[in-house]
Structures are given as structure tokens and as C-alpha cells.
Amino acid sequence: MSDQSDTDDAAPGWDAIDAAFDRLYPGRAPLHFGSVVPAFLGGNDPLNGISAWKRLDPVPHWHFVTYGFSELYEKESEDPEESGFGFELTMRVACTPDAETPPPWVMNMLQNLARYVFKSGNRFADGHWLNTNGPIALETGTQLCSIAFIADPELPTIDTPNGRVAFLQVVGLTLDEEAAIKRWNARKLLETLAPLMPLWITDLDRTSLLSDPDTARQVEEGSRREGSSTGMIFLEKLDWTVRKPLLRKPVTEVTLGANHVANLTDMLGLRLPFGNDVTLMGTQPGRMVRIVPGHANQVTERDETHLTITLTGATVDALAGALNPVAGRYPVPGFDALALQIEPTLIRNQQGEVVKTVG
Template sequence: MIMSHEENTSGWDAIDQAMQQLYGEQEPKHYGTAIPYMLGGPDPLDGISAYAVDTPMPHWHFVTYGFSELYDKEAEDTSRSGYGFELTFRLTRTEDETEPPAWALNLLQNMGRYVFNSGNLFQPGDYLDANGPICLNSDTLLTALAFVADPDLPERMTPNGAVQFIQMVGITCRELEMIQSWNTRGFLAACESYMPKYVTDLMRNSYADIPSVIQATERGIEVDGSSTAFLFIQQLSWEPARKKLLQKNVPAKLVLGAQQATLLSSILRSRIAKKATLSLIGPEINIVFEAGDQPSVVETEREVRLTVNQQAVDELAGQLRPQASFFELPSLDKLQIEIVPTQIKDQEGNVIKTIG
């Protein structure tokens, strides 16, 4: 194990102690970083450890070193250490497997790059669409990640502040949609009997087809509504209404990608039913839906606020399908909606699928 600050490793030691309490004297497989990220190294995390665990099924239990402050305290916030968390990941292990798969280590490092480069932090309840298999070049259905508090590692106080252990869980596209329509914790709890300890299994089928999971999700949506307040949509644009001399006025037009149509319908119904807003965040415009008795459209330079009642929601949700289409909403000043095809591309930019 290579330490870059041998004089003070209190943050690192705190993670070691948490894992030792869980697994005793087991020596983990540890993968350190030769060149620190700040000195131009490719990997942002200082290290990743993997423990071989046998219950509730054979699996690897990974833990990261680097989202928190491992050495001297540098951040001004004394209540938390660094970003305030480390990631864990549980992955099924075969009986003859003596080393954890490299793709899992790369996935965790990629999470480090995402946080370090964007400044966006993970919290229990978050989710992330990977836009492809979480293990590249595999036949897995798992194309997204959910985040939940690690069931065996409670938050820990260290000399540098508090550290949460947040576990990544591989999920399918349809499971992600169910989470977005409800919430992460509720959905994962509904799946727990099929996925104890939230161990990720690349070869599993989707839980979105299991009747008990479907019923729990439908009940949860009805009682809780959707926890999704923001949807980031790449294919989103707005054309303001235009007045033409001696001609009929042209209504405003909202343009959406087909990939998001069905999901938007589900989340919008859920949010508005609970009098909660839903914001669509696009490259150049934000569209905010909010509940109100009288439908209206209010435009500013960077934002459009659409006040909708139940009639407007029904009109919109009834037309939102993953296929190219064009329609008007009579209750919203004849607002025009255009659904355009979505092209799914691989890492080289080649179109591998068209939706709509």
C-alpha cells in the first residue's frame, strides 16, 4: 500500500477500521494509485479495496478511498470529511474467482472522475443513467445505478469529519423508470427479498416484471408521488408564440425527444397530483410544470413556467408516447408539442438505436 502522506493517514485509517469491524482480519485485495490525480495520474481515487464475502451469497464488497479526506484536514467544512462519503459496491463472485473484475474497479474510478470533474455529489436515494451497460461489452440488462446507504456500514466520524458509506446498485432501464416515478429507497426496499444486501448481479433479469414489485411501486406512487423534481433532457427546446399580421397567431411549441416521452408522462402525473413541481432541464431552456387551477404559460429568457390543472395533465400524458408525433394542448393556449426521434449512440458516436 503506497501512502502519499505517511505522517497523517487518519482518514484512511478510519475506513480501514470500519471494514475491520465488519470483516475482522481478512486482508482485502487492494488496488492503489501509483501517480496521484493532482499530479496528472489517470485515477482520481487513491485506492479501492475488495473483500471476499460469502453471505448472503458469494460476492465482492468494494470500498473506495478518496472521496473523503484521507490525510490532513484541508477543507474548511469541519463537519464532513472531503465530499462526506465513500462509495461501496457489492458484486456477485464465482467460486473460482480470486481477483475482482477490473471493470468494477474502472466503474468506481469513473464515479470518481464524475464527482471530481462536475462537483456533483452522491447521496442515498440518488440514481444515475449510464446510457449503456455498466459493464461495457457485456450482455447485462443493467444500464443505470442507484445509490443507497450501505446496509452494513453506518456513517462514521473521523478526525476530518463525518463519512457516509454509499452503496452503488446496478439496475435496469425499466427499474430506473420505476424509481424515477416513485423513489430509490422505496423501490430498492421492494426488491430486497430478491436482492439481499443489494448485491449487483450482471446476469439477473429485471425485477420490473415481478408482481409484488409492480404493486409496491404503484402503491408508492399513489401514496408518495414521485421524488424526481428535475429531469435532464438533452432533446428539449422551446419556440415562443408568434403574432403574424393579417394571419392566425402561431402558438408556442415545446420539442421533446421520444426517449423521454413515456417517463415524462408518468412523472408529471405523479408530481402534479401531489402539487409538486417538475423541472425539465435542457441545454438552453428550462421548462417548469407546476400545479394550478388555471392553466397558463409564462415565458422568460431561460425559463418557461407551465401551470397545469388535471385536464391539461390528462391531455398531455395521453399523447406522450415514444414515437415521433405532433399535437396541440387546447387547455394551454393551443400549445404545440412535437416529439422527435431520439438516436442512441455508442462511445464512438455511431447510432446503434433510434427511438421514435
């Protein structure tokens, strides 16, 4: 990314984002990192740019914002109410008091999140969470391997000439904090962590905040009292094929990566027994699998982008016992019309090199 602005005189969406941050940081110019060749000009970066402001309160940190999820220039989408995807991402990352430049890994991660959204069409929203398949900053040794999304506490939704834009803050979490989200609720977990994580600033050096006994108790009580409200899992790999063997009934084979097996089995056990569904969202545009509880097992393909799987309680238990995060084909016990195909997950560094294989 370059360090020069991509703005021009006809960028009302861009100007509206700048105005929102001018109110928060009056009279202060950010460091801006524009894409060398943005996607609309044939490049690999979906975002037009990312800006960062440094501040010292409540602890020293960088405050980032993206430019490109919303419509920065002309209005092109058909929805008059929302600008583009309807949001821009922000992130607050701890730094030393004398830091002069923001860490590059943040820009890389925000661009990767944009690639997912632009490729799949899936929108992030307040309360969503995502496992990052490894440390959020590769080769740092950080324990933060998951992220959640919450409305930026200092930036309300704005109205622009191209429609509404919300500011969603990305927050780095540890794996046991992610597990607590599965059992409970992303927003309520973050609100519980807030006294120990002011402004939800991501600190790569921190350990789990659930090591604090009072915080852990609050999270456990909330989980027991309210159960899991997490009903959506984002997957980089999701597909299905309906096979029709000769003289046998059709079999639907659902494909997903090995790194999401534990998430899937956990969420099925936390949601379906309570009458709640689980939705899997893939990177392919509109690719979605909805798993719902029912009195009989059934697979229904509404069209080539939407699949509904109905499972009984006994089948959920059997599937959880049979499925492993190891590559292979897994028939669903007691339900011959469904099988899961697990493929290895390749963890790549910022240069695209495979550094780890799951499954």
C-alpha cells in the same frame, strides 16, 4: 489502475475508511486498485483508489469501496461537518466462489460516477437513482441498465478528522425496476426487493425481480398508496439559452439529451398533477432546472445556473404529447416562451468509442 496502495502517513480520511472496513472484515487485507495518475496529479481518474473484499455470504460477492469523494488527506473544504462530498461509494457484485480478481467494469463505472460528481458538483444521496444509458457492464448482455443509491446496510456513517462520511451503496437495477422507482420511491422499492436481493448484491445475470408476483403486487400497492416521491433527474446534458428575436418576446430554449425525454415526460406526469416539482441536475457545476406546477406558465432565470419553469396541467399534458426522443427543436404547445432542444445521446464503451446513438 495499478494494484498498489496510494496511502501515506498523513491520510486521516483514508485511515478512517480503512478502520470502518476493518471492523467489518477484521484481519483481512483487501485487493486495492490505486489510480495510476489520480486527478489531483493531472490524471483522468478522480478517485485515488478502490478496494475490494471477497466474501461468500450470503452469496459469493465482491464488496467495493471508493477513496476520493471525501477528503483523504488535509481538510480543504469550508464545511467543517462534512468531509469533501460527504460520502464514499460502495458496491456489492456477485461472483463465482473461486473468483480471484474483481471485475474491471466495476472500477470503470465507479470512476465514471466520480467524473460526473467532480465535474458537476452534484452529490448523490440515499434514494437517488440514475439511468446508465445502457448496460451497467458494457458488452455483457446484462439486463441491468440503471442504478440506485442506498446507505450501505453494514456500514454506518463515520466521523473522520475531516468531517462525516456516509457509505452509499450502488445497486444495479433493470429498466422496469427503474420505472417502478419513478412511480414510487427508490428506498422503498429496494427494501421491497431485499428478500430477493440480499444485501442488495448486484448480479449481472439476474432478470427483473418484479417477475415475482408477490413482489410486483407490493410495489404496485405502494405506488398507488403513496405516489411518486422521485423529484430529481440527473442528466449528462442540460443547458439553456434565452433567445431574444427582433420584435418578439424572449424564448428560453432548454437543451437535453434524447435518452432523458422519456424520464422527463414520465416524471412530469407523475409529479406535477399532485403539486410536486421535478428538478433536473446537469453536469455543468450548479446547472439546475426546476419545473413546478402553477396556474400560469412562466419561465424565471434566477441566475446563469438556476432556471425555474412553471407549467399548468394543460401544458404538461401538451408537452408530453409533443415531445419525442428524436433530435430537433420542440416548441411547447400553448407556451411560446419555452422550447426544448433535443440532442442525440451518444452511448460509449469503456474505450470511449460510440457504440450506440439515441435520437
